[in-house]
Every structure is written in structure tokens, then in C-alpha cells.
Amino acid sequence: MTSDNQSMVRSLQRGLRLMNAVGEQGPVHAKQLARYTGVPLATVYHLLRTLLHDKYVVRLGDGSYVLGPALHAVGGGGARSAVAAVDANRCET
Numbered sequence: 322m323t324s325d326n327q328s329m330v331r332s333l334q335r336g337l338r339l340m341n342a343v344g345e346q347g348p349v350h351a352k353q354l355a356r357y358t359g360v361p362l363a364t365v366y367h368l369l370r371t372l373l374h375d376k377y378v379v380r381l382g383d384g385s386y387v388l389g390p391a392l393h394a395v396g397g398g399g400a401r402s403a404v405a406a407v408d409a410n411r412c413e414t
Contacts, residue, residue, distance in 0.1 A: 332368070335358070335360050335364060335368055336368045336371070336372065338358045338360065339354055339358060339360065339365065339368055339369065339372065339378075340372065340377060340378070340388065340392060342354055342357050342358050343378055343386050343387060343388055344388050347387070348381055348383075348385035348386065348387050349385055349386055350384055350385050350386070351365050351366055351369060351384075351386070354369075354386070369386060372389070373389075375391055376389040376390050376391035377389050377391045377392045378392075
């Protein structure tokens with residue numbers, strides 16, 4: 322194992338993998354997420370519970386999951402920050 326691998330937080334990696342899968346697969350059920358990501362189903366449920374609580378995913382009426390408003394807020398904020406940085410840099414030159 323390299324030092325880079327040793328410093329990784331496995332649960333965070335798995336949570337990010339789930340969010341990516343939800344974004345790629347559209348409305349998706351927990352069992353599908355487990356198959357798609359290789360994360361054990363019990364772990365998928367635990368991670369989804371946390372992601373639901375913090376609004377990174379939303380559970381639909383049929384039990385499937387989609388990306389939630391917290392993730393959209395993070396992405397939108399990042400885009401605004403990047404635009405502001407480019408504008409500031411352009412003004413300096």
C-alpha cells in the first residue's frame with residue numbers, strides 16, 4: 322500500500338462513489354447502487370441515510386434516489402467561485 326492509499330478515508334470515498342453513481346444513473350435504487358459501485362448493500366444503506374440527512378440525495382416515492390439540493394448548492398457555489406477567481410485574475414493583468 323502506498324502512503325497515498327493509507328491517507329484515504331474509505332467511507333468518504335464510498336460516499337462520493339455513491340453520489341457519482343446517483344448522478345450517472347439517474348433515479349436509482351439502493352440495490353442497483355450496490356451492484357454498480359461494488360459497495361456492500363448494508364454500507365450503501367448506511368451511507369444513503371447520511372446523504373439523505375444532509376440533503377445530498379433525495380429519496381423518491383418509489384424508493385429510488387436522485388441528487389439533492391445540497392449537492393447542487395455545492396456545485397453552484399464552486400462554479401461562482403471559479404468565475405470570480407477568473408474575473409479577479411483578468412483584472413490584475
